[in-house]
Amino acid sequence: MTIELITFIGAILFGVLLYWRESNGNGIYRFVNKLAYSKELQMRPEDKKGFIYQQSLLLRIVYITALFLIGIVVTRFLIPIDLATISLFASMIVGTLVGTYVAAFVFKSGEVIDEKSDSIEDVFHETVEKGKDFIEDLKAKGEATADAVEEKAEEIVEDVKEDAKSARERLKDKGLL
Numbered sequence: 001m002t003i004e005l006i007t008f009i010g011a012i013l014f015g016v017l018l019y020w021r022e023s024n025g026n027g028i029y030r031f032v033n034k035l036a037y038s039k040e041l042q043m044r045p046e047d048k049k050g051f052i053y054q055q056s057l058l059l060r061i062v063y064i065t066a067l068f069l070i071g072i073v074v075t076r077f078l079i080p081i082d083l084a085t086i087s088l089f090a091s092m093i094v095g096t097l098v099g100t101y102v103a104a105f106v107f108k109s110g111e112v113i114d115e116k117s118d119s120i121e122d123v124f125h126e127t128v129e130k131g132k133d134f135i136e137d138l139k140a141k142g143e144a145t146a147d148a149v150e151e152k153a154e155e156i157v158e159d160v161k162e163d164a165k166s167a168r169e170r171l172k173d174k175g176l177l
Contacts, residue, residue, distance in 0.1 A: 007088050007093040009166075015052075015099020016106075023107060052100050058113035064096050 024030070029050040033043050049053060049135045051063040068089060 004087055004091045008091040011092045011095025012099035012102065015101075016095035017099075017154040018096065019052050019100045019103035019107075022053035023048075023103075026050035026053065060097060060100060061093070064093055064100075068092050091129075 026048060030043065043049065052060055055063070072089065165173070168177065
């Protein structure tokens with residue numbers, strides 16, 4: 001089980017390397033394309049497609065499997081020991097496939113970050129400015145509220161002072177004394 005896990009992790013790294021290499025240049029795919037197709041059906045010069053890069057899932061699986069089959073056949077002829085078992089073969093294919101999708105995700109997120117970096121910075125600065133304005137509004141409202149509370153308190157104190165008649169005077173005012 002340990003050798004399969006190590007093979008799987010190595011295959012993920014190999015898939016990332018394979019994807020990165022094909023994203024930089026697709027010379028081998030162009031060569032095979034020129035051999036396989038007529039002049040009218042060959043890929044355009046601006047096309048970046050490769051064996052792994054910008055391919056669908058099914059074609060990626062086919063190309064990766066073919067690559068590892070060729071590698072296993074060469075290994076069988078060079079080393080007569082049975083190294084390539086079916087479980088290692090499967091873990092190499094799945095690991096490489098996972099690695100290509102991990103690399104695609106990293107490249108795509110890098111492109112999005114590069115595209116949006118200026119707008120993200122602008123949005124961040126706008127948010128900070130709005131936050132500052134909001135805090136200033138809260139402070140102004142807090143001061144206005146504090147002033148209004150103080151004024152109300154002063155009015156109540158004045159009303160209490162005006163109503164500060166003694167009990168005898170209040171009873172006289174009511175006509176009870």
